[in-house]
Amino acid sequence: MLHQRTAALALGLAVGTPMAAIAQDAPLTVAMHYTQEQAAPLLACLDAYDADGVTATYQQISYRDYLQTVLTGRLGGQSPDIYNVYSIWAAQMVDNGVLDTPPDTVSEFVSETYSAGTVDAVTIDGTAWGVPTEISxxxxxxxxxxxxxxxxxxxxxxxxxxxxxxxxxxxxxxxxxxxxxxxxxxxxxxxxxxxxxxxxxxxxxxxxxxxxxxxxxxxxxxxxxxxxxxxxxxxxxxxxxxxxxxxxxxxxxxxxxxxxxxxxxxxxxxxxxxxxxxxxxxxxxxxxxxxxxQYAFFMGVDSASDRKEEAWELVRYLNAPRDGGPSCIGEMLAGLGALTANTADNAAMDAPDAFTAPYLAALEEDRAISQxxxxxxxxxxxxxxxxxxxxxxxxxxxxxxxxxxxxxxxxxxxxxx
Amino acid sequence: MRPRAPVGDDGPAAGGAAPWVFLAPLLIFAFVFFVLPLGFSVWLSFTRWNPLGTPSWVGLRQFEYLLTRDDAFWRTILNTFVFAFGFVAIGVPLALVLAFAFSRAKGKAIWRQVYYLPQLTNIVAIAYLWQFVLDDRDGLINRGLAAIGLRGPDWLTDPTMAMISVVLVMIWYDAGKNMLIFSAALEAVDQEIYDAATLDGAGAWRTLRSVTLPIIRPAFTFATITSFITGMGFFSLILAMTGGGPRGATEVTALYTYRMAFEDLRMGRASAGALILFVIIGLLSLLQFRALRERAR
CATH class of the missing domain: 3.40.190.10 (Periplasmic binding protein-like II)
Known part of the structure; x- marks a missing residue:
């Protein structure tokens, strides 16, 4: 019996160690609902990303199938590291421990960079669970x-x-x-x-x-x-x-x-x-x-990710301004004609067109209350x-x-x- | 003369392990893809489970909620019966009429193919196609009626008309399948029986009533029961065509439980709803099968 257990343990170690090493070496996965074409500016950022050997890749999941794919992926142990969550899904994801609590640096970044109504949109029980991306x-x-x-x-x-x-x-x-x-x-x-x-x-x-x-x-x-x-x-x-x-x-x-x-x-x-x-x-x-x-999508990190710290670092990198220009996410959203409540991005980008300006003003004047x-x-x-x-x-x-x-x-x- | 095998020695056990080896792929397939999911679903119906978390045992509470407190569930059951009954009551006789008509028509193979074509088309494409045809304001039918000064029905926004619309589209979609079943049955009727009936002086109506219909009764039983089962559990057409609307008028139980599972993330309650539907379909199919068999005797 002892031999059987030892053999099983050895087999587990033999299989498990390389698997863990592979997981550590694999790129961080960012799962969003945008097509590859829509996400082109973001893909360029992900391709260029290399933080001490940590790289990143993109996974497209259609909006309609997003939550189901997340559920199935988690059941099969195949969940991405970073989600782009529609805020009305967030309460259930938080309640079931799917999302990781952001580190203080990310929470501070969110409260300093986004308008109050938008921070509310990603907040549950007093915690902002990620970085707001697209706002409607x-x-x-x-x-x-x-x-x-x-x-x-x-x-x-x-x-x-x-x-x-x-x-x-x-x-x-x-x-x-x-x-x-x-x-x-x-x-x-x-x-x-x-x-x-x-x-x-x-x-x-x-x-x-x-x-x-x-x-x-x-x-x-x-x-x-x-x-x-x-x-x-x-x-x-x-x-x-x-x-x-x-x-x-x-x-x-x-x-x-x-x-x-x-x-x-x-x-x-x-x-x-x-x-x-x-x-x-x-x-x-x-x-x-x-x-x-208003409602928001936000980037959050899977609590089951084995590299949560690196994932939060990537989330912050993708949403922070770059050398006076907009963030990677800001650039992508601008290309789509979508709204962001990232004040640094809005300052760095051209003035919005006449269609978008009233929406943006509603966000900035805090007239837009979160779903x-x-x-x-x-x-x-x-x-x-x-x-x-x-x-x-x-x-x-x-x-x-x-x-x-x-x-x-x-x-x-x-x-x- | 071959010696007779001893009594009790002619089952699978008679050949030792060999029959089980040959049956194994089928049994494993049935266990993995039928018994296991069904068992899991039954177990789930006694739990409360949001697939983000872990299931918790709640006993009969999901059934109690659906059967005693959820008005919407009963409304969907009623809608399911209306949809299935309409589909069978009109669709099966229509398929029989088509099969009769084409059995003596020139180019019957082509006619059969034409009527079977909807079965080969994606159901979502069919739903969108019919939306274009039935749209209240801009649909082909109502535009055509408006051109001659008539106001067409509100096909998709009036609750009663919406149910009629989805039943009619379902009949259109499925008629070809039952028509082929009836066609095969009609082709199998021996011509000599018809000749004998004619010699005995039977007219066309008498021949149909006393010769053809009794002979193809097994096909009729099969088409009726399978169509009923299809109608009770079918929802993809409705999902794509009306989404269950207007005001829940076309929301059938299968669609309701699908939404409960994958939109509301209530897997336990959805499994209980699906199980109730499964039992209803099973019991009614059994009754239907017995009634049709009794009549055949």
Whole structure:
């Protein structure tokens, strides 16, 4: 028996030692959802990276499959060293110990370099779990050609104004179907097309969807009812309907939408030469105290990585300015037309275009409040989207629908908080 | 004359280890890819497991939640029955009619290939294709109806019409498969039986009712049961075409459990939901099989 054990131990050592050496010599893996083409500036940085023999490589995982690939990879012991995490996944990843706690130097770098709202977006239980990368915020995007045709020279700044303009822009064909829509909600599979504008309106009402400690939901409040009532009123009063999809905005038949900045390239492609003149981004139409929603991706390190210290060093290197120029991540995001809340990057880069500038201003003025980093965020937002859609379609009144939703969401919160 | 083998000596054991060696690849395959995952799934249904962490035993709580507190689960069960029933009730007779029609048509091989083509097409491509056709505002059908002054239905945004739409597309997608099964059964009917029926004075309808249909009943039973099982568990078309909407009107249980597992990361609850669906399908298939067999006697 002793011989068998000794043999097994020897075999383990014989196999394990070279494996450990291989793991130490292998490049650090950075897993992001950008294609190789989109990530070209980052790839150049990774190729050039050599910190005392530690090198790095890139792994592309499609956005849709990201979380599942991470799960499968971890089950099989094949997880990357560095993740680019969508902030709503973060609470579960932290709760299950997937993410490593950043060292003090990285935490300080984050608090000194990024705006407060963005730091909130990557913070759970008081800890910023990584370095923010791509930021998305929501603003009112208007097709000024349609608004001018209807007699309006500027986008509305209040909800009543939006209703008036949208009604004036909307046209219907002989069968009563909308031909030109004054306003449209986005039909997204995640439900974000309803939920994100709701957050923007709720924040503008000065409310939050949850208590600070997530012990209860605030979805049955008068503010929430107002926000959903505003959205539902557009459909109930015939100003728009759910057959119109905001993602068709680039085709030119939609007057206004509340949309994130990442759709810019598609809108630009759709409008062509008239983009600069006809597409205007402006505040959430909720008066002077308007607020909006932002969400973030951030770079974090896998707690199972055998080189966490080196991985954090690489994360910092990729996000720190280079000789007065933007960071590797900043350069990549600029190429994509995406937002960063890295103040050093924004200072180092050219002034943003007219489309992006209002989004950036919303981040800098701290008007953009982060999407809540709550456990089961995707499940909760899916439930919210179904409730909102029912209210918009007239199948339910906003007040009772929100009351039922609040109860269901609190059931989920009760499981985790 | 060959000596008869002793009683009890004609099973796999009679040949020693040899039969098991030959069966081993199949048994190992079945164990690894069927028994093991099914057993794991059953075990998971008694746990609470987010795949980022470790499973914790919760007994029957997942079943209790789904069956007593989750209204959405019951709504998806109802949607599943509507989808499967619509698919079988229209799809199977339609496939039979097509098989009859093409069995006497010129170029029947080409017709059969044409109707089988959707089966060879990617289901996501099919979903997108039909979205273009059925889109309420810009779809081909409603644009065509508008051109003659008619308002078409809200194919994909009205809850009832959306269910009808996905059932019809599913029938279109699957009709070719059952048509081939019925075609093969029809080809196998001996021509002499038809000749005898004609000699006895049976007309076309009488021949169909009293000769053809009883003979192809096994094919009918097979097509009905397999289509029902397919309809109860199918969700990829719905996922790509309506995403379960509008307002959950086309969300079937398989899609609901898929989302529960891979979007909400509730593997235990999703396994319990899948197990409930599995039991429902199993029981109904058994009842259906018995009913059809009884009628055949």
């Amino acid at each position: 915020a929501y603003m009112l995007v208007s097709n000024m050609a349609l608004l001018r045709e209807a007699g309006y020279e500027s986008p509305p700044t209040t909800w009543d104004g939006l209703r008036e303009v949208a009604e004036a822009v909307t046209t219907r064909n002989d069968q009563g179907r909308i031909e030109t829509a004054g306003f449209a909600f986005a039909d997204s599979s995640s439900g974000a097309g309803f939920v994100h504008p709701f957050y923007a309106l709720l924040y503008s009402e000065g409310a939050r969807p949850y208590a600070d400690d997530f012990s209860e939901a605030n979805l049955d409040t008068p503010e929430a009812e107002t926000a959903l009532g505003q959205m539902a009123g557009l459909v109930q009063d015939g100003i728009t309907d759910l057959s119109v999809d905001a993602y068709d905005f680039p085709a030119g038949g939609i007057g206004m939408m509340i949309m994130a900045n990442w759709l810019e390239s598609e809108i630009r492609a759709g409008f062509g030469d008239s983009f600069e003149d006809d597409v205007v981004v402006s505040q959430i139409p909720a008066g002077e105290d308007w607020r909006t929603l 809540p980093n709550v456990m089961q965020a995707a499940e909760i937002e899916g439930m919210m989207a179904q409730t909102f859609e029912r209210a918009l379609a007239g199948d339910a009144e906003p007040g009772p629908a929100l009351e039922t939703l609040d109860g269901k969401v609190e059931d989920i919160l009760f499981e985790f908080y």
